[in-house]
Amino acid sequence: MLKYFFLVWILVGLMIAGIYGIPGAKDSRPPLRLFPDMDDQDKVSAQTPGGSRLPVAGTVPNTGDDGVFSVEFGAGRTGYYYTGLTDGYFGTGMPEELELTEENVAQFLARGEERYGIYCAICHGESGDGQGTVAMLGVNGVRNLHETGEAGFDAENYPDGRLFEVITNGKGQMGAYGMNIPVNDRWAIVAYVRALQEAREISNNEEETN
Numbered sequence: 001m002l003k004y005f006f007l008v009w010i011l012v013g014l015m016i017a018g019i020y021g022i023p024g025a026k027d028s029r030p031p032l033r034l035f036p037d038m039d040d041q042d043k044v045s046a047q048t049p050g051g052s053r054l055p056v057a058g059t060v061p062n063t064g065d066d067g068v069f070s071v072e073f074g075a076g077r078t079g080y081y082y083t084g085l086t087d088g089y090f091g092t093g094m095p096e097e098l099e100l101t102e103e104n105v106a107q108f109l110a111r112g113e114e115r116y117g118i119y120c121a122i123c124h125g126e127s128g129d130g131q132g133t134v135a136m137l138g139v140n141g142v143r144n145l146h147e148t149g150e151a152g153f154d155a156e157n158y159p160d161g162r163l164f165e166v167i168t169n170g171k172g173q174m175g176a177y178g179m180n181i182p183v184n185d186r187w188a189i190v191a192y193v194r195a196l197q198e199a200r201e202i203s204n205n206e207e208e209t210n
């Protein structure tokens with residue numbers, strides 16, 4: 001009985017050596033690969049000619065907290081400028097980080113108008129009345145940014161910081177734009193939406209007095 005046991009062990013050993021070769025022995029033939037694991041493939045390897053190319057012009061680094069990307073877009077930052085919050089409440093007013101002066105405020109608003117046209121008008125409409133292309137195509141519930149009153153959205157009592165936060169993180173059906181619009185531009189949009197609301201109010205008042 002024991003004799004067969006050893007015989008089987010020797011046979012199994014020979015079989016393994018037969019398939020995989022003797023450990024340490026050199027062989028000029030390519031190894032037998034039962035599972036190739038994508039070892040052989042057509043690709044350009046790093047650090048080989050043609051492998052170390054510079055990024056395409058205009059590439060934005062996404063390199064963690066110290067990279068330009070996260071700072072500019074405010075990821076993981078605190079404070080009013082980055083969150084719209086002061087002491088846990090939505091604040092109102094333009095943050096001082098924007099360094100707004102009488103000279104540059106018109107340019108800032110123009111930037112807001114341009115960015116609003118790119119990112120918001122498609123849904124909320126050029127004038128902010130919620131009648132953009134998307135709404136006209138039949139999507140319900142796009143907010144009229146001039147709406148006031150108890151029910152729903154109240155433009156008059158809506159803090160700037162909350163507007164900033166909605167652009168950053170979205171709300172309900174509206175998606176988040178924090179990863180697409182840098183912090184500075186978000187504030188420019190906030191300022192422009194305020195200008196739109198102001199303009200609407202003035203024209204409403206004129207209608208009433210006429």
Ligand code: HEC
Binds near residue numbers: 173
């Ligand atoms: C794809 C369409 C779409 C785009 C683009 C869009 N929004 Fe909205 N927005 C909506 C919809 C829909 C709602 C209503 C969300 C809800 O209450 O479900 C909304 C709601 C809002 C509200 C009200 C939030 C509240 O508290 O009720 C504000 C303010 C707002 N959007 C501002 C903006 C600004 C500023 C931009 C541009 C950066 C923008 N939106 C881009 C669709 C859009």
